[in-house]
Amino acid sequence: MDADGRVCVQDGMCWSWPLVSALVLCSLLSVGTVRTAPCQTCRRLTDSFIKGLERTANKNFGGGNTAWEEEKLAKYARSETRLLEIVEAVCDKSDFDCNRLLEQIEDQVETWWFHRQQEAPDLFQWLCIEELRLCCPPGHYGPECTECPSGPGGVCGGLGRCEGEGTRLGDGDCVCDPGYSGVLCQDCAHGYYREKSSNHTQPPCSACHHSCKKCTGPQDNKCLDCKPGWILHSNKCVDVDECGTELARCPSNTYCFNTDGSYECRGCDQACVGCMGSGPARCKKCARGFRLTGAKCLDIDECSERAIACPGLNEACINEEGSFRCECAEGFIRRDSICVENLPPKWTNSQLLT
Known part of the structure; x- marks a missing residue:
């Protein structure tokens, strides 16, 4: 603390306002500038500040003569005392990003508290978007808050999200919801089809049968193209039995087990050295300690x-x-x-x- 009563946290960096305790300030080390702080940190800070407003809404100075204090010290609602109570609880001690940002924006917080609250009641809008330029309004993204691509239904057609929306980051591309694709998420993705609609609205995209890559309906006989592991036959995707072809590649002492659209390599029975299926009856050769009895490899009782x-x-x-x-x-x-x-x-x- 210098001769003027200011708290100094670095050489040449002293703070005059009494709103942040010396204990909190001493734990803060400024790294970079305010503009490097992410939007989510500013959002977290302002949300916590608003909760502090709600928490202290019915408080007063707490002295013995509240009426005198309100008259002589100004109203508690706009007082420095209330601001101190709110600010000291805004950031968790472990939240370094929040504490660093709070340290850097003390002037703006004071300005909003004493001079801008009535004309700009939305602290996030005023501080994070307009004053600090860390965030963008809804439907905008990037350093210049460029408008997100929009179509029928809103941003990304209402069927996806704009990459970086609300922040100064991102490229604004639409990340479509499952089942949709295209620049504005207006097309059906692979494995989905457009339902028929009786009105003039665009019908939604629904999933094809699990075997279809492209289709005209949900049934398995509405396929136009098949996923890997299936083959198209009369508009129906039929499973390829890889185990009956040379497509399957299973390591030694395993056998091929066909599944829908694929296959699995499963371990042989412990009685086998190589096998053609599960169980001791499908062995190619009996393992040591087992003997072929009938059609099975059975344990030898030594x-x-x-x-x-x-x-x-x-x-x-x-x-x-x-x-x-x-x-x-x-x-x-x-x-x-x-x-x-x-x-x-x-x-x-x-x-x-x-």
């Missing part, structure tokens, strides 16, 4: 077929799908790769006395 599946002393054989394992028999535990009897520990006299 524990019953091998004379000594587990050669270790006091070991038991446990059969598993496609394999087996050796465990210590009941009452035994493994120590140093040997199954020994699981006996309780023996205590010496010295251990018992301690």
